[in-house]
Amino acid sequence: MHADIHLQLHHLNAAELHHAAENRAPAPASPPLRVQLGWRLVELGLRLATPARQPIAFAA
Template sequence: MTPEAHLYLHRQRTTELPGAEPESGTAGTATGLRARLGWTLVHVGLRLAVPARPAAALSS
């Protein structure tokens, strides 16, 4: 699942609400950048938290 999936679902459900106003383009860009940066930091943190697996030894 892509990190932006929850944002897509949020936008879809917002448009279905009666009287919902469309989001402005400038606010969505900043929010999208914030979400991508946040998820990138989560992925980096998970890589740092999980112990590295030892490399497979090559034998001839």
């Protein structure tokens, strides 16, 4: 492929990608790190507060 044609195709492809990116809806914002960390700490506390499962003893 001729270098000029290759470069022109590259520019056309880049323009299409830029146009598609401009028309795309923004991604939903994730909760702040502070909120995520808080819920992880709540989960950890609940795991520590609940009693551990006792292993099942099979009768031999």
